Amino acid sequence: MGDASRCLIGGELNKITSMILFIPERKQCEYCHEKFNKLDDIIEHLKNVHHQSVPKCHNCGKEFLHEKDRLHHVREENERKADARRHKK
Ligand SMILES: [Zn+2]
Ligand SMILES: [Zn+2]
Numbered sequence: 001m002g003d004a005s006r007c008l009i010g011g012e013l014n015k016i017t018s019m020i021l022f023i024p025e026r027k028q029c030e031y032c033h034e035k036f037n038k039l040d041d042i043i044e045h046l047k048n049v050h051h052q053s054v055p056k057c058h059n060c061g062k063e064f065l066h067e068k069d070r071l072h073h074v075r076e077e078n079e080r081k082a083d084a085r086r087h088k089k
Helices: 003-022 039-048 067-088
Strands: none
Touching: none
8 A cells, every 4th residue: 555556546647637638629527527528518517507607708609618718719709800800991
């Protein structure tokens, strides 16, 4: 026991972590650790099961798992809008 078993657990964790890295789209609920293949599914799960509010784009209503994802989307949307304005003239 002691050091040896801790080492084994560390090795297992490394294996699991590298498996997750190969499937970047796979999302896991941070509350109940249920896994989801689609972003839409985990967002629905967070809202329905954990009554968690998710960041939402005010322009198009698209929902995101993290605030930084929403900010990235809003920035892209704004760039597209600025682009469209430029092309009009
Ligand atoms: Zn959950
Ligand atoms: Zn949007």
